[in-house]
Amino acid sequence: MRAAELDAVEPLAHLVERFVRPEGLVYLDGNSLGPLPRHVPDAVGDVVRRQWGAELVAAWNSEGWWEAPQRVGDRVGRLVGSAPGQVVVGDSTSVHLFQCYVAAARLRPGRRVVVADPDAFPTDLHLLSSAARLCDLEVAPARPADVPALLAARGDEVALVALSEVDYRTGERCDVAALTAAAHRAGALALWDLAHSVGATDVDLDGAGADLAVGCSYKHLSGGPGAPAWVYVARRHQALVDPPLTGWHGHADPFAMDGRYAPADDVRRMRIGTPPMISLLALDAALDVLDDVTPPQLRARSTSLVGFLVEALEALVPELPLAGPRDPARLGGHVAVRSPDAWGVVRALAARGVVGDFRAPDLVRLGVAAPSTTHADLATAVVDLRAVLDAGEHRDPAHAVRPTVT
Amino acid sequence: MRAAELDAVEPLAHLVERFVRPEGLVYLDGNSLGPLPRHVPDAVGDVVRRQWGAELVAAWNSEGWWEAPQRVGDRVGRLVGSAPGQVVVGDSTSVHLFQCYVAAARLRPGRRVVVADPDAFPTDLHLLSSAARLCDLEVAPARPADVPALLAARGDEVALVALSEVDYRTGERCDVAALTAAAHRAGALALWDLAHSVGATDVDLDGAGADLAVGCSYKHLSGGPGAPAWVYVARRHQALVDPPLTGWHGHADPFAMDGRYAPADDVRRMRIGTPPMISLLALDAALDVLDDVTPPQLRARSTSLVGFLVEALEALVPELPLAGPRDPARLGGHVAVRSPDAWGVVRALAARGVVGDFRAPDLVRLGVAAPSTTHADLATAVVDLRAVLDAGEHRDPAHAVRPTVT
Numbered sequence: 001m002r003a004a005e006l007d008a009v010e011p012l013a014h015l016v017e018r019f020v021r022p023e024g025l026v027y028l029d030g031n032s033l034g035p036l037p038r039h040v041p042d043a044v045g046d047v048v049r050r051q052w053g054a055e056l057v058a059a060w061n062s063e064g065w066w067e068a069p070q071r072v073g074d075r076v077g078r079l080v081g082s083a084p085g086q087v088v089v090g091d092s093t094s095v096h097l098f099q100c101y102v103a104a105a106r107l108r109p110g111r112r113v114v115v116a117d118p119d120a121f122p123t124d125l126h127l128l129s130s131a132a133r134l135c136d137l138e139v140a141p142a143r144p145a146d147v148p149a150l151l152a153a154r155g156d157e158v159a160l161v162a163l164s165e166v167d168y169r170t171g172e173r174c175d176v177a178a179l180t181a182a183a184h185r186a187g188a189l190a191l192w193d194l195a196h197s198v199g200a201t202d203v204d205l206d207g208a209g210a211d212l213a214v215g216c217s218y219k220h221l222s223g224g225p226g227a228p229a230w231v232y233v234a235r236r237h238q239a240l241v242d243p244p245l246t247g248w249h250g251h252a253d254p255f256a257m258d259g260r261y262a263p264a265d266d267v268r269r270m271r272i273g274t275p276p277m278i279s280l281l282a283l284d285a286a287l288d289v290l291d292d293v294t295p296p297q298l299r300a301r302s303t304s305l306v307g308f309l310v311e312a313l314e315a316l317v318p319e320l321p322l323a324g325p326r327d328p329a330r331l332g333g334h335v336a337v338r339s340p341d342a343w344g345v346v347r348a349l350a351a352r353g354v355v356g357d358f359r360a361p362d363l364v365r366l367g368v369a370a371p372s373t374t375h376a377d378l379a380t381a382v383v384d385l386r387a388v389l390d391a392g393e394h395r396d397p398a399h400a401v402r403p404t405v406t
Numbered sequence: 407m408r409a410a411e412l413d414a415v416e417p418l419a420h421l422v423e424r425f426v427r428p429e430g431l432v433y434l435d436g437n438s439l440g441p442l443p444r445h446v447p448d449a450v451g452d453v454v455r456r457q458w459g460a461e462l463v464a465a466w467n468s469e470g471w472w473e474a475p476q477r478v479g480d481r482v483g484r485l486v487g488s489a490p491g492q493v494v495v496g497d498s499t500s501v502h503l504f505q506c507y508v509a510a511a512r513l514r515p516g517r518r519v520v521v522a523d524p525d526a527f528p529t530d531l532h533l534l535s536s537a538a539r540l541c542d543l544e545v546a547p548a549r550p551a552d553v554p555a556l557l558a559a560r561g562d563e564v565a566l567v568a569l570s571e572v573d574y575r576t577g578e579r580c581d582v583a584a585l586t587a588a589a590h591r592a593g594a595l596a597l598w599d600l601a602h603s604v605g606a607t608d609v610d611l612d613g614a615g616a617d618l619a620v621g622c623s624y625k626h627l628s629g630g631p632g633a634p635a636w637v638y639v640a641r642r643h644q645a646l647v648d649p650p651l652t653g654w655h656g657h658a659d660p661f662a663m664d665g666r667y668a669p670a671d672d673v674r675r676m677r678i679g680t681p682p683m684i685s686l687l688a689l690d691a692a693l694d695v696l697d698d699v700t701p702p703q704l705r706a707r708s709t710s711l712v713g714f715l716v717e718a719l720e721a722l723v724p725e726l727p728l729a730g731p732r733d734p735a736r737l738g739g740h741v742a743v744r745s746p747d748a749w750g751v752v753r754a755l756a757a758r759g760v761v762g763d764f765r766a767p768d769l770v771r772l773g774v775a776a777p778s779t780t781h782a783d784l785a786t787a788v789v790d791l792r793a794v795l796d797a798g799e800h801r802d803p804a805h806a807v808r809p810t811v812t
Contacts, residue, residue: 022460027462029462033458036455041451048450048630057439058761060811094654121654125666126652126657127651134541225471226681226684245504245536247501247533259526259531274624276633280682
């Protein structure tokens with residue numbers, strides 16, 4: 001069996017043992033919520049029982065809680081090509097995005113166009129529309145492939161190009177370095193949403209010269225449900241960046257209790273209010289899993305898994321077309337196939353113990369978390385998908401009910 | 407001993423047993439971080455091990471994670487006089503404040519003045535200044551006592567009166583109902599910061615006719631470090647309120663993945679991105695402590711404790727003047743005394759096992775968390791304070807070092 005052979009030789013295969021893998025479950029929804037690392041419950045227990053319970057407020061100093069947003073930010077930053085001192089962790093991706101949109105507009109006064117993918121994850125577009133309304137910006141829609149043409153036509157009006165490296169539906173990657181360079185040639189900034197990238201691709205923010213980036217932590221990083229997201233500000237912008245959410249944790253001297261806002265002189269100015277420390281320290285612990293792994297190593301494993309999944313899908317379920325490219329080099333950490341019965345397919349797979357997810361209107365999305373997924377998992381999933389389709393299980397009326405969260 | 411007698415007869419004295427109280431510590435910093443309820447570690451363990459670890463992404467439905475911001479919001483709302491359906495929990499106080507400032511300005515177009523206390527907690531002023539810059543508002547400073555005069559003079563320009571019920575330094579309360587009514591007479595809205603109120607006062611948001619409110623959850627509610635904060639929007643405003651942070655969790659149909667923002671038709675539109683679920687469910691568990699307690703009962707206990715502390719301070723350390731009023735009815739859940747050596751006093755008390763906190767420039771703040779503090783704790787603290795001053799321990803050079811978080 002080829003899957004078993006690949007699992008036997010893959011150099012990071014041992015990472016899988018660091019996760020709880022519920023018996024009988026093939027979990028391919030790690031890009032909605034990554035699985036639990038085995039050691040995280042004890043780490044969270046220590047945060048709650050000892051740090052909070054026994055040290056109480058002193059833990060803000062003694063346990064390094066105050067600096068945790070930067071410290072954990074640096075740990076995440078390593079995985080996206082950021083040198084230390086450019087990432088903080090703390091709020092949701094949505095909040096960090098809003099910070100970045102307004103801040104980017106202020107870094108390019110006189111330019112009022114923001115280029116964004118009309119098929120981006122909705123929250124990106126919602127927050128951008130809101131920032132545009134507040135800052136009198138124009139949102140110019142363009143798919144990544146069309147951005148260079150738009151920049152050629154209107155580049156001198158563009159303040160910001162805001163894109164996701166990995167399409168949340170199809171898994172397709174775009175070229176961060178090339179699009180960042182194109183933005184810069186036009187005098188614009190580049191903001192990257194790396195929600196589906198971190199832990200899956202070898203994106204290199206510093207190398208690409210990116211200006212701003214955000215991402216979430218509950219997917220391939222397995223930081224836990226609603227784990228605090230992160231924001232990157234290239235060092236060259238940190239003295240000037242002027243975000244709208246000026247909470248006291250971003251103040252140069254928070255305990256002076258000064259009513260006038262004086263921002264910290266570095267990436268700390270992206271901090272806002274008191275971060276959710278238990279969730280943040282769960283993420284901190286989860287990152288231990290990847291301590292001895294480099295981004296290229298992780299990317300190689302992701303590519304091996306994703307490539308195997310694409311081949312298996314093409315071989316066994318050729319009637320469901322891939323939504324994205326077939327070359328794993330051009331994919332992030334998930335693969336999607338189209339089906340008019342996508343909802344039923346996802347539910348029928350779940351009934352067989354294979355958890356993927358549905359993305360409206362017609363996608364079956366199979367997530368490949370490089371640290372915690374095996375080639376054997378993917379083989380099982382595709383064989384089950386074939387069986388679902390053959391038996392018509394996806395048309396079972398029992399699978400038609402839709403819960404709140406799909 | 408009077409403290410012991412009061413503890414013996416006080417009807418909520420049993421609540422104290424629900425908290426971890428580290429041996430040898432008198433903890434009077436519950437308004438910076440409330441102590442750990444005994445059952446919370448097991449509840450958090452269940453969230454991490456079973457809900458995340460075993461149910462994985464399905465827990466968003468099966469464990470009610472998706473609705474948790476409203477469900478926990480209702481539990482907090484009960485403690486501040488809010489009927490269900492008007493409070494959500496999820497982001498930091500700072501983020502919720504920004505939502506409210508911009509939303510309030512939009513509810514009162516044509517009026518561009520926001521009245522705020524120049525001595526408010528800094529984050530309130532920082533975020534208000536930022537909102538004012540984005541929305542072309544004028545911030546008119548007024549201490550609570552001076553607000554009616556300002557409204558009399560300029561009321562027709564005022565969009566919002568934004569105040570804290572309890573002064574974070576002195577503990578002094580202001581009259582929420584009277585000031586809300588004054589704002590309304592001028593045609594303005596009232597926003598209340600209840601960070602130091604919830605769990606300490608008997609504030610009645612619905613009864614006062616308040617429009618908007620925010621508060622944190624890590625003080626008297628013991629929700630844990632950085633517990634998600636909460637925001638209240640009176641039902642009459644929910645169909646119109648138009649907050650700037652339009653994340654996908656506030657969308658009417660989040661899983662339609664619609665790029666156009668259509669807000670939910672109720673308080674859910676104050677939701678933003680994915681909330682930090684482990685921290686949020688720690689707060690949820692912590693609220694169990696108060697399930698069988700009414701706000702007036704809790705307020706009575708707070709008043710008993712605070713009144714006892716004021717009397718003890720006046721009797722034993724008359725040379726340190728109270729920063730706020732002496733009548734406990736006019737105080738929230740903390741008492742502060744002034745000393746030019748406040749930093750040294752706080753450190754010397756800590757060396758004796760009495761944890762209060764310092765607030766620049768000259769305050770020794772002693773927090774009284776009604777559920778977890780005893781009259782005996784307060785007696786010990788004041789006796790130790792007397793001893794510190796008599797022995798000159800507050801002038802010990804060893805206490806001069808300042809950590810990051812004070």
